[in-house]
Amino acid sequence: MIFFIAAAILTGAVILFMLRAVSAKPGDETGQSPAMDVYKAQMGELDRDAAAGLIPPADAEAARIELSRRLLAESRKDGSAAASRSSRVPRPGIIIPIIVLPFAAIGLYAWLGTPGMPDMPLGERMSSALQNQDVEILMAQVEKHLAENPNDLRGWTVIAPVYLRRERYNDAVLAFSNVNRLGEPSAASETGLGEALVGAQEGVISDEARAAFQRALKLEPGFIRARFFLAIAADQDGDREEAVRRWKDLLASSEEPDGGWRRIARQRLAALQPETQVGPGGAEIDAASQMAPEDRQAMIRSMVAGLAERLKENPDDQDGWIRLIRSYTVLGDREAAARALGDARAAFAGDPETLGKIVAAADALGVAAQ
Template sequence: MGADRALPEACLMTLWFVFALMTVAAIFAVLWPLGRGGRAERQDTENQGSEVAVYKDQLAEIERDLAIGLIAAPEAEAARVEIGRRLLAAAGSETAPAPRSNLKWRRAAAVLALVGLPLVAIAVYMPLGSPRLQDFPLAQRDRAPGMAQSLENLVVQVEQHLEKNPTDGRGWNVLAPVLERLGRYDDAVRAYRNSLTYNGESAERRSDLGEALTATAGGVVTAEAKTEFERAHALNAEDPKANYFLGLAAEQDGRKDDAANIWRALLAKAPADAPWRPLVQSSLARVGGGSTAPALSDETMAAAKDMNEGDRGAMIRGMVERLANRLKQNGDDVDGWLRLVRAYLVMGDRDKAMGASTDARQAVANDAERLRQLNEGLKNLGLDG
């Protein structure tokens, strides 16, 4: 895409030509007064204001005011005397400065304009500007081939449509999972909520919303998410997603037996070819197999590192990655940042941990309270700014 947008050579030439024209105009502005004839200069010098001229005008003004009757004769007289005094003083001290033309300095100024101006302009512009990028107004982009097909563009089109027709429940239904896949969990949550509002209650939609909420929390089944799963469960006790996440919630709460029971029941009722079977089985193995810590806790991370099992390691890395992505989009979450830093530390990736803590500081820099919390948390983790 970047290649499409680089300027063709002809356009680049035009741009440099425009720059050159502008530079010439700027130089001309400096050279013009230097090159004007002596007569124009003398005229300027003669026309310039002076103290004496102002006082003379003021004297005339007093006469006018007196004629209209704005001031009385004695006052006019007093004012005349005072201004007269000032006029005399000014006329005495005012030695009209004779204009002198100084050819040497004029030449220096001309050289400054001819050489200095373009040099400064280029020296400042080159590191800052992007002369190779062409304009990209929206009207032009809709017609750009290739762009129209991209997933993001489609999403934007659907979003724009929904902005105008917010009650289109089907649209929200289509949009929500796509947003979730794109990692825009917050938007996905909103889309699922709208879908619920306009399509009505269903266990599936409730548990989808719960899943999105869990994703925004970086894989933790929050109280809010849990409520959604419970509602889904109430609507349909068989809903596999609700059951799975209720189990996960129990695991994260430390109730590993409850988790195991829920998952066992889920597996018992599951069709043999259900695509989520392996996931539930491995989860069950996790709680059954002894490592019962909440997701993304130090122990889980350590366990994952020791065992180095392909599946679990990938899952945890995926979770960490998702958390990192989410924080990149919305950096307000201090706890999230701390969780991320800790995850990197446990995974033994100190560089990434340092990088994440720097990002975190930048992200919450505008909020003193959050910054303080973050710094304390980082100190506890043994990372000092």
């Protein structure tokens, strides 16, 4: 509120100040030009120099003559300049821009700025972090506390899930490890560690993470989150039967509240199981998995070709290109992969950032452009 009042006062003051300037009565213009004053001052200086003996009398005389000549010329010119035209610009022509422009500034500010957003100096945030639920500061305070007391179980227990939520996975791994190390591990803390590891590996469920989930289930056999991640792990391994079993098992535990996992479980199940499948995508993949290896290769090739075709028409698809390069690599066709990378380079020539991501992904696969 104070801000809006201050802004209003500022705007008003600016407009008034400028209006006052144009409405003030200007004094009479004198005829004499400042150049005359300059020449007169120079003349005085010349006299002083000559008197001090700094300039030979002959030179001084020459300079004096020249100065007088210029003074004369100036005074003649001045007489004509004094009578120069002057007319008044119509007042609305002045007043309208003076008033309109500051209001335009208000509009510009409303567009660019964040009107009314309060200041947040660090000192103030520190003292009132709890009331304001300032998570960053609270975290910083806990972190500082933990830096001094690295064996404080309560601190690690508080901050670990926050790290996980904020996708600071490496910090989360450390925090959950500390929770498990300092206190009695629980299903929740072991699962947290597993999730953090998964996050740190960008979604890949490593053996370490799997072990954490399994430890959690040992502590609490029905723990949904751990079961959920183990199902995904089976899925990632390509162990279809195990995955289907785990997803079904998960869906069967109906007493648990649904945290969004139920939908994912159904989708995965639909994709994995021919009899319950819904989408054509699932069907194709499933069909492929039932085919003879050569046929499967052929089908994958046709799908990859479809992707390549689609990218040719609509090349503005970063993930598509990465998928295409990866597919070629999986198929063992490194030449095609390199060609695809070359095409991607051409497509993103004007966008080095995206291109960088594609090239980095290709690098990871060991593909270099031709």
